[in-house]
Amino acid sequence: MTLYSTLLRPLLFRPDAETVHRAAMSFGAAAGFAGGALRSLTVVDDARLATTVAGLAFPSPVGLAAGFDKNGEAVDALAGLGFGFIEIGSVSAFASAGNPRPRLFRLPDDRAIAVAYGVPNDGAEIVAARLARVRLPVPLGINIVKTNFGAGAPPETDDAIVAEYMQAARALAPRADYLMFNLSCPNTVDGRDFFADRGRLDAWLAALSATPLPCPVFLKVSPLGGIAAIEQLLEAAAPHACIRGFMFNLPSAKPEGAMRTPRCVWQAMPGAVSGPPAAPLLDECLRECYRRMDRKRYVLFASGGVSSGADAYAKIRMGASLVALYTALIYDGPLVVRRMTRELAALLARDGFNSVADAVGIDNR
Numbered sequence: 001m002t003l004y005s006t007l008l009r010p011l012l013f014r015p016d017a018e019t020v021h022r023a024a025m026s027f028g029a030a031a032g033f034a035g036g037a038l039r040s041l042t043v044v045d046d047a048r049l050a051t052t053v054a055g056l057a058f059p060s061p062v063g064l065a066a067g068f069d070k071n072g073e074a075v076d077a078l079a080g081l082g083f084g085f086i087e088i089g090s091v092s093a094f095a096s097a098g099n100p101r102p103r104l105f106r107l108p109d110d111r112a113i114a115v116a117y118g119v120p121n122d123g124a125e126i127v128a129a130r131l132a133r134v135r136l137p138v139p140l141g142i143n144i145v146k147t148n149f150g151a152g153a154p155p156e157t158d159d160a161i162v163a164e165y166m167q168a169a170r171a172l173a174p175r176a177d178y179l180m181f182n183l184s185c186p187n188t189v190d191g192r193d194f195f196a197d198r199g200r201l202d203a204w205l206a207a208l209s210a211t212p213l214p215c216p217v218f219l220k221v222s223p224l225g226g227i228a229a230i231e232q233l234l235e236a237a238a239p240h241a242c243i244r245g246f247m248f249n250l251p252s253a254k255p256e257g258a259m260r261t262p263r264c265v266w267q268a269m270p271g272a273v274s275g276p277p278a279a280p281l282l283d284e285c286l287r288e289c290y291r292r293m294d295r296k297r298y299v300l301f302a303s304g305g306v307s308s309g310a311d312a313y314a315k316i317r318m319g320a321s322l323v324a325l326y327t328a329l330i331y332d333g334p335l336v337v338r339r340m341t342r343e344l345a346a347l348l349a350r351d352g353f354n355s356v357a358d359a360v361g362i363d364n365r
């Protein structure tokens with residue numbers, strides 16, 4: 001029981017979820033000036049947590065997943081919560097209103113969220129301008145997606161879709177410590193299916209390799225498609241040296257078997273489900289990918305239902321170098337980051353690890 005769960009959460013869970021999310025972003029944007037001072041109170045100073053991934057120094061492996069700060073409006077305040085990295089977005093080349101509302105739903109029985117936002121964002125140019133003055137104490141990742149022009153928009157050619165990703169990447173890369181390409185948005189028609197096709201994936205990767213980018217690149221891919229899809233991804237990525245790792249996105253289908261919420265509650269809700277119900281499939285992908293990938297070259301980001309140090313530690317031991325969360329922030333409040341990071345440091349110490357990197361994949365070799 002915390003102050004957040006007993007007093008604040010009941011109040012925050014009364015209005016529509018998106019209204020509260022918007023209010024939290026406005027508050028975070030206004031509170032940016034206090035980020036540095038806040039961080040001195042929240043950061044867990046333990047050398048075991050520090051890790052270097054793809055040449056970037058992360059003070060802790062626990063970061064903010066994409067989707068919370070879609071437009072880079074509140075990064076200073078969010079870094080103040082004690083995260084080891086902040087990933088913003090998804091951002092697309094052009095601004096998008098996303099899908100029609102309502103598009104965000106709480107599933108308290110599962111401590112989960114049903115999300116059908118459809119990647120609304122301000123567009124790459126505006127977000128890049130906003131980030132021009134930002135200097136964070138942790139790596140800033142920018143998640144890039146194809147623009148969602150809405151359900152009635154005319155279909156685009158494959159070349160136009162590829163070109164759009166690269167346009168966004170060129171605009172945003174100078175502001176990013178790393179880029180995460182979202183090749184798998186569960187809430188847009190293009191995002192769901194486009195990259196399952198090997199020819200399209202190869203064409204996209206060739207365009208990526210031909211686009212000089214000053215930072216490491218990661219791919220956020222669909223968890224559907226099983227081992228065959230993972231093997232295809234690794235084979236396709238092999239010739240493209242700029243790719244340094246992968247992350248698995250939420251699946252477009254609801255994980256019915258993993259949910260406590262009755263079907264009659266969620267079946268009318270559009271979208272993907274985050275939080276603990278997403279974990280079994282994402283963990284399976286994490287394990288299978290770690291076993292097959294070239295570990296000298298690639299690293300894995302993990303997410304899905306992480307709300308404790310033990311959750312993060314389990315994913316690290318499965319093969320994740322970095323762990324991102326979103327939904328725990330909603331259910332456990334902003335102090336969850338400090339609690340989790342402390343718990344993770346204690347678990348590493350208990351098991352005799354001097355560095356989080358030493359624990360990566362230890363259960364999966």
Ligand SMILES: Cc1cc2nc3c(=O)[nH]c(=O)nc-3n(C[C@H](O)[C@H](O)[C@H](O)COP(=O)(O)O)c2cc1C
Pocket residue numbers: 065066067068070089090104113115117119143182220248249250274275276278303304305306324325326327328
């Ligand atoms: C409301 C919401 C919006 C999200 N938006 C994005 C997004 O724009 N881009 C993206 O790559 N992932 C997005 N995600 C997925 C998260 O980054 C993360 O991978 C997923 O939620 C699993 O972590 P969690 O269980 O800690 O929430 C979103 C998730 C939620 C809950």
